[in-house]
Amino acid sequence: MTAVLVLEDGRVFHGIPYGAEGETFGEMVFNTGMTGYQETLTDPSYHRQIVAMTAPHIGNTGVNDEDPESGRVWVAGYVVREPARVASSWRSTRSLDEYLRQQGVVGIAMAGTRALTRHLRERGAMRAGVFSGAALAPVAELLERVLGSPAMEGADLAGAVTTSEAYVVPAIGERRFTVAAVDLGIKAMTPHRLAERGCEVHVLPASVTASEILALGPDGVFFSNGPGDPATADGPVAALRGVLEAGVPFFGICFGNQLFGRALGLGTYKLRYGHRGVNQPVRHRHSGKVEISAHNHGFAVQAPLEGTFETAFGPAEVTHVNLNDDCVEGLRLLGRPAFSVQYHPEAAAGPHDSAGLFDDFCALMEGGRTATGTAGAATSTEGSKGA
Numbered sequence: 514m515t516a517v518l519v520l521e522d523g524r525v526f527h528g529i530p531y532g533a534e535g536e537t538f539g540e541m542v543f544n545t546g547m548t549g550y551q552e553t554l555t556d557p558s559y560h561r562q563i564v565a566m567t568a569p570h571i572g573n574t575g576v577n578d579e580d581p582e583s584g585r586v587w588v589a590g591y592v593v594r595e596p597a598r599v600a601s602s603w604r605s606t607r608s609l610d611e612y613l614r615q616q617g618v619v620g621i622a623m624a625g626t627r628a629l630t631r632h633l634r635e636r637g638a639m640r641a642g643v644f645s646g647a648a649l650a651p652v653a654e655l656l657e658r659v660l661g662s663p664a665m666e667g668a669d670l671a672g673a674v675t676t677s678e679a680y681v682v683p684a685i686g687e688r689r690f691t692v693a694a695v696d697l698g699i700k701a702m703t704p705h706r707l708a709e710r711g712c713e714v715h716v717l718p719a720s721v722t723a724s725e726i727l728a729l730g731p732d733g734v735f736f737s738n739g740p741g742d743p744a745t746a747d748g749p750v751a752a753l754r755g756v757l758e759a760g761v762p763f764f765g766i767c768f769g770n771q772l773f774g775r776a777l778g779l780g781t782y783k784l785r786y787g788h789r790g791v792n793q794p795v796r797h798r799h800s801g802k803v804e805i806s807a808h809n810h811g812f813a814v815q816a817p818l819e820g821t822f823e824t825a826f827g828p829a830e831v832t833h834v835n836l837n838d839d840c841v842e843g844l845r846l847l848g849r850p851a852f853s854v855q856y857h858p859e860a861a862a863g864p865h866d867s868a869g870l871f872d873d874f875c876a877l878m879e880g881g882r883t884a885t886g887t888a889g890a891a892t893s894t895e896g897s898k899g900a
């Protein structure tokens with residue numbers, strides 16, 4: 514039994530099938546997390562990406578019913594070095610191999626995940642295909658199929674992953690705030706983190722307009738993570754501008770940070786190979802504090818790292834910077850209660866250093882009630898307070 518991974522630049526890796534057999538296409542990326550493969554597989558932001566895990570053993574703890582971030586596996590394909598032969602966890606209900614087969618996810622187990630990662634670091638993320646079983650053919654033919662598949666740049670994918678109907682995640686304990694959360698590919702842990710803080714979360718489809726959001730009378734608005742190229746998401750950016758004009762407190766994560774950047778008039782660009790893992794160091798500019806954080810992004814916002822800059826909503830600044838490559842990891846408006854981060858304070862999977870950002874959002878909503886518009890703008894300057 515063989516499986517083949519073909520990259521668009523002609524590099525080929527051989528291995529054995531893992532999960533379903535067949536063929537699949539997507540952007541080839543790597544994830545450096547030593548833990549959290551279930552959260553990775555079910556994160557809608559990985560839609561149309563083939564994910565290689567740099568951790569050499571995958572599947573050790575099997576698959577449980579508690580950790581998924583959505584109702585299905587979203588990765589387009591899965592590349593591992595050595596699948597665990599035994600799933601060992603009291604929570605496990607089935608093996609990862611079985612789960613991937615059930616979900617129809619084509620994967621490959623191969624010795625070369627390290628060589629693949631080094632290749633992507635040098636050449637950048639690129640299109641790829643995984644082939645096994647009846648899909649096998651001469652490599653030249655497989656390469657043709659890869660070259661015929663769509664690229665990630667210019668891909669508008671929020672519509673493919675968003676909820677079709679609005680739904681409510683009730684507050685845990687006493688209800689303190691109503692949050693309108695725009696689902697651009699939302700991970701289940703995010704509304705949960707808000708609910709834990711007394712937020713009733715109204716999760717809304719990606720096509721929602723500003724007036725529909727504001728009609729709910731929310732205390733705050735949240736824009737989620739999600740797949741695809743932020744440069745294509747004109748509809749959600751227009752909705753966000755309407756929210757910012759109304760002065761309602763705003764918080765965005767990942768894709769939400771990129772759309773906040775766009776709403777402020779900034780551009781976005783594609784990183785060479787992106788950040789995907791649970792160990793990325795992010796520095797808060799004013800306090801100098803470093804958070805170790807979970808990441809999954811291939812695009813970033815272009816903004817001045819020093820000082821402030823003018824926007825249609827007043828002055829703004831970069832709040833957080835990545836220590837590995839100096840890319841923008843957080844933004845905020847100075848005169849309005851609105852901020853966002855490029856990384857994942859919901860920490861599924863990942864360290865909890867940034868959990869305080871949800872408290873910062875709650876503080877903005879608290880302030881937003883007493884002095885509409887500009888209230889609370891100063892509360893978020895110290896960065897997250899830690900879990």
Ligand SMILES: NC(=O)CC[C@H](N)C(=O)O
Nearest residue numbers: 558738739767768811812
């Ligand atoms: N996790 C996310 O929200 C990813 C955002 C965007 N699709 C990117 O790759 O940068």
